[in-house]
Amino acid sequence: MIGVEEVEGRAQHSPERPFLSVENLAVQFKTEDGIVQAVDGVSFSLERGKTLAIVGESGSGKSVTAQAVMGLVKAMGGIVSGEIWLDGQELNGLSPAEVQALRGAEMAMIFQDPMSSLHPFYRIGDQIVEAIMAHRKVGKGAARKEALEMLKHVxxxxxxxxxxxxxxxxxxGMRQRVMIAMALINSPQLLIxxxxxxxxxxxxxAxxxxxxxxxxxEFGTTVIMITHDLxxxxxxxxxxxxxxxxxxxxxAPTSETYYHAxxxxxxxxxxxxxxxxxxxxDRLxxxxxxxxxxxxLPPGCVFQPRCKYWEQVPESAGHCKTDRPELLASGAGHSVRCLLPTDARRQISQEVLQSLRGEG
Amino acid sequence: MSDGANGQILNVTDLHTYFPIKSRGLIPRTIGQVKAVDGIDLALASSETLGLVGESGSGKTTAARSILRLVEPTSGQIELDGQDITHLNSSAMVKVRRKAQMIFQDPYTALNPRHTVGGIIAAPFRVQKVEPPGGVRAAVMELMERVGLNPEHFNRYPNEFSGGQRQRIGIARAIALRPRLIVCDEPVSALDVSIQAQILNLLKDLQREFGIAYLFVAHDLSVVRQVSHRVAVMYLGHIVETASQEVIYAAPLHPYTHSLLSAIPIPDPAQQKKRNRILLQGDLPSPINPPSGCVFRTRCFQAQEKCAAEIPPLVELEPGHKVACHFPIAKPPESVVVSTTEEDEAVMAARRDSGPVDSGAMPH
Structure with missing residues (x-):
C-alpha cells in the first residue's frame, strides 16, 4: 500500500511496549462498488490509565479502528492487518474464541446507542449477571449483588x-449508565x-x-474515546x-492539538x-x-482537494496532488501528515488560531 | 427590533399542544394528556432569527410544527403576517405555506428518493401553481446555484448526494417561493462539523438577501448562538427564559439556563479545566404528569416551597429579558457549582447524601 507509514523496529515482546500499541492497522471491506479501505496504516499507543480521543467526521474510519481493536471487524467481513498489542499480548493473531474471552474482561466497549448492547427482552440486572458469569466463576446470588452495587455506583x-x-x-441517560455498568463490571483494563x-x-x-x-x-482504566465533538x-x-x-x-497531546495544531x-x-x-x-x-x-480517494494527500494551503508547498517538498504524505514527527509527541514544511505549518497554525481567538 | 409591530411576521399567543393518551380496548377512552407545549408566546420580525432551544422532550419541535399547523394545536392563536391561521382549513393553509416553509433535521428522509432533485425543488411552484418568469426549470437551476449545488445535477436523485448537499436541496425547496418565515427544525444536527458551518453560513446569507425570518429549533446552544438574534429556552412545554442572544449567553437569570450553558463542553482544554459546572440531577420529568408549580423545580438548585405551589409567570425583568422563575439568580451559588479540577469525591459524596432525584422516567 502506498502511504502506509513505517513502523519502527518490530521488536517482539519488548518490555518497553506501552500498555496499548496499535501498529500499522489496516482494515478493508469488499463491497459491490469495490474495495473500501476503511482504515489505512493507523498506529498509536497509549499508556495505562490515559485517555486517547480519536476525532473525525463520519466515514473517517474512527469507529472501524475501535472495532478492529475489539476484534469485531472480522465478524463483519472486514480484512484486518497490522498488530494490536494489549498489555504484552498481540490480539490480531488470536482466534475468535480467544478474543471473545478477552472482550468484556480485559477490554470493553460502549456505544452511542445503548440498545446495541442491551437486549430488549431481558431485565437489566440479568444481563449484567450474565456478563459477570461469562467471565468469572461466581454464584448467581453473588453476581446479582455485584450487579446491584455497580448500578448504584454508576x-x-x-x-x-x-x-x-x-x-x-x-x-x-439511564440506559447509557446501565451500559457503562455492564462494560465495567469485570474491571476491564481498556474501555473503548x-x-x-x-x-x-x-x-x-455532562x-x-x-x-x-x-x-x-477509581479503576485506572485506559480509555479510547471516539467522538466528533471537539x-x-x-x-x-x-x-x-x-x-x-x-x-x-x-x-498530539490535547493542549498541543488545540493551541498548536x-x-x-x-x-x-x-x-x-x-x-x-x-x-x-458573523460567518464561520x-x-x-x-x-x-x-x-x-485522491491519489496524493487525501485532504488536498479541500485544502486551502496546498499551493504553498514548495516543489522540493513534493506534490500534494500525487504524493501521499507520511505521518511524521513535528515536535514532542506531535506528528503531522502534511507536505508543507514545518515552518510554514507553524506559521499557518499561528495565523489561523490567532484569528480565531481574535474574534472574541 | 423584536417589538416592532410593523415588521412582525409571526405572533404566537398562549399556544398549547396536548396529545391525548388513549386506553387500550374496544372503545378507547382518553385517559391522560401529554402536555408537549403548555402555553407559549413567541414573536418574530422579518430578517430576525429566534433560536428555540431545549433538551429532548422539551416540546421545541412540537411547538415549531404546531406553528405551521403540521401538528394541530389544542388552543392558542397563531398569527402569520397579520393573518390568524389558527383555524384555517387545509385548502386555505396551502396558500399560507407560500409564506411559511420548513427545513427538516434529517436530510435523508425529508426528500422523496424517487423524485429528481429538479422535481423536488420545483414542487413548491407546482403545488402553488406559480409560474416563475423564465419558466420553472430556469428558476430551479437558479435556486440550485444559489444554495451551492451544481445546476447540472438537476436530473440526479437524492441518493447521489451527501448529507450536506441534501440539506442544501431542502433549503432550495424552502426558499423557492421567497417565504417570509422558515421554521428550521435542527437543520444541522445530522451534519458533520465542517459541513454544518457551510450550512449555517448559507442560512445567514439567505436571510440577509431575502429578509427571511427564521424560527431556529435546536438543542446545540453553540449553533443557536451563531445564528440567533434572540433565544427562547424551553423546558417541559414552557418557555422558561427569553432574551437577546447576547443576554442569554452572558447574563442568564433562570437556573435551568445556567445549568444548560454550564454543561456544554468548550473546545479549549485550558478553559474547560477552569470552568465551573452545574451538574443537574436526573432527567426531564414526564410531560404526562409534570411537576406541580414550576416544572423545573424537581431538578432545580433554587427550589423552595413556593416553587411547588405556584406556577412562575414569564415576567419581563429587564427590557426584552423575560424569566419564569420565583427565584431568578445572576450567579449560581458556590454550593451547586462543580469545578472540574477539584476531584469528584466531594461531588459524589454530596450526590449520595442528597439522594438521587427520581426522575419519573420509569412508568409506574
Whole structure:
C-alpha cells in the first residue's frame, strides 16, 4: 500500500511496549462498488490509565479502528492487518474464541446507542449477571449483588427497583449508565467509548462524562474515546488523534492539538465550530467541499482537494496532488501528515488560531 | 427590533399542544394528556432569527410544527403576517405555506428518493401553481446555484448526494417561493462539523438577501448562538427564559439556563479545566404528569416551597429579558457549582447524601 507509514523496529515482546500499541492497522471491506479501505496504516499507543480521543467526521474510519481493536471487524467481513498489542499480548493473531474471552474482561466497549448492547427482552440486572458469569466463576446470588452495587455506583437512582427493569423502561441517560455498568463490571483494563454521549442531551452528557472520568480514576482504566465533538475531547482527553479518510492526519497531546495544531484539516475543524466561549461570529470559516468517497480517494494527500494551503508547498517538498504524505514527527509527541514544511505549518497554525481567538 | 409591530411576521399567543393518551380496548377512552407545549408566546420580525432551544422532550419541535399547523394545536392563536391561521382549513393553509416553509433535521428522509432533485425543488411552484418568469426549470437551476449545488445535477436523485448537499436541496425547496418565515427544525444536527458551518453560513446569507425570518429549533446552544438574534429556552412545554442572544449567553437569570450553558463542553482544554459546572440531577420529568408549580423545580438548585405551589409567570425583568422563575439568580451559588479540577469525591459524596432525584422516567 502506498502511504502506509513505517513502523519502527518490530521488536517482539519488548518490555518497553506501552500498555496499548496499535501498529500499522489496516482494515478493508469488499463491497459491490469495490474495495473500501476503511482504515489505512493507523498506529498509536497509549499508556495505562490515559485517555486517547480519536476525532473525525463520519466515514473517517474512527469507529472501524475501535472495532478492529475489539476484534469485531472480522465478524463483519472486514480484512484486518497490522498488530494490536494489549498489555504484552498481540490480539490480531488470536482466534475468535480467544478474543471473545478477552472482550468484556480485559477490554470493553460502549456505544452511542445503548440498545446495541442491551437486549430488549431481558431485565437489566440479568444481563449484567450474565456478563459477570461469562467471565468469572461466581454464584448467581453473588453476581446479582455485584450487579446491584455497580448500578448504584454508576448513579442509577433506586437501583434496587431498577435492577429488574427492562431497558425500554429507562430513559436514554439511564440506559447509557446501565451500559457503562455492564462494560465495567469485570474491571476491564481498556474501555473503548464510541460516541458515548452523542445521542444525549447536554446536561445528561455532562453527567456521563463525569461518570466515565470518575470510574477511570477509581479503576485506572485506559480509555479510547471516539467522538466528533471537539468540546468533549477538550474535556476528557490526554492525547488526540485526528482521522480523515481512513488515516490519522495529526496526533498530539490535547493542549498541543488545540493551541498548536498544524495539519490544515485540524485547523479547519477548529475554525468550523461555533463557539460558546466567544462572541457571535458573523460567518464561520468552514472547510470547503465534502469528504472524499472511500472508494475513490485522491491519489496524493487525501485532504488536498479541500485544502486551502496546498499551493504553498514548495516543489522540493513534493506534490500534494500525487504524493501521499507520511505521518511524521513535528515536535514532542506531535506528528503531522502534511507536505508543507514545518515552518510554514507553524506559521499557518499561528495565523489561523490567532484569528480565531481574535474574534472574541 | 423584536417589538416592532410593523415588521412582525409571526405572533404566537398562549399556544398549547396536548396529545391525548388513549386506553387500550374496544372503545378507547382518553385517559391522560401529554402536555408537549403548555402555553407559549413567541414573536418574530422579518430578517430576525429566534433560536428555540431545549433538551429532548422539551416540546421545541412540537411547538415549531404546531406553528405551521403540521401538528394541530389544542388552543392558542397563531398569527402569520397579520393573518390568524389558527383555524384555517387545509385548502386555505396551502396558500399560507407560500409564506411559511420548513427545513427538516434529517436530510435523508425529508426528500422523496424517487423524485429528481429538479422535481423536488420545483414542487413548491407546482403545488402553488406559480409560474416563475423564465419558466420553472430556469428558476430551479437558479435556486440550485444559489444554495451551492451544481445546476447540472438537476436530473440526479437524492441518493447521489451527501448529507450536506441534501440539506442544501431542502433549503432550495424552502426558499423557492421567497417565504417570509422558515421554521428550521435542527437543520444541522445530522451534519458533520465542517459541513454544518457551510450550512449555517448559507442560512445567514439567505436571510440577509431575502429578509427571511427564521424560527431556529435546536438543542446545540453553540449553533443557536451563531445564528440567533434572540433565544427562547424551553423546558417541559414552557418557555422558561427569553432574551437577546447576547443576554442569554452572558447574563442568564433562570437556573435551568445556567445549568444548560454550564454543561456544554468548550473546545479549549485550558478553559474547560477552569470552568465551573452545574451538574443537574436526573432527567426531564414526564410531560404526562409534570411537576406541580414550576416544572423545573424537581431538578432545580433554587427550589423552595413556593416553587411547588405556584406556577412562575414569564415576567419581563429587564427590557426584552423575560424569566419564569420565583427565584431568578445572576450567579449560581458556590454550593451547586462543580469545578472540574477539584476531584469528584466531594461531588459524589454530596450526590449520595442528597439522594438521587427520581426522575419519573420509569412508568409506574
Amino acid at each position: 448513579g442509577i437512582p433506586a437501583a434496587e427497583r431498577r435492577i429488574d427493569a427492562f431497558p425500554h423502561q429507562l430513559s436514554g 467509548a464510541d460516541e458515548p454521549t452523542t445521542a444525549l442531551d447536554v446536561t445528561v452528557q 453527567q456521563i462524562l463525569e461518570l466515565i472520568r470518575r470510574l477511570q480514576g 468540546g468533549v475531547v477538550a474535556d476528557v482527553a490526554d492525547d488526540v488523534a485526528v482521522m480523515y479518510a481512513a488515516r490519522i492526519v495529526e496526533q 498544524q495539519m490544515p484539516y485540524t485547523l479547519g475543524l477548529l475554525a468550523s465550530i461555533p463557539r460558546m466561549d466567544r462572541g457571535q461570529q 470559516d468552514p472547510i470547503p467541499g465534502n469528504p472524499p468517497s472511500p472508494i475513490h
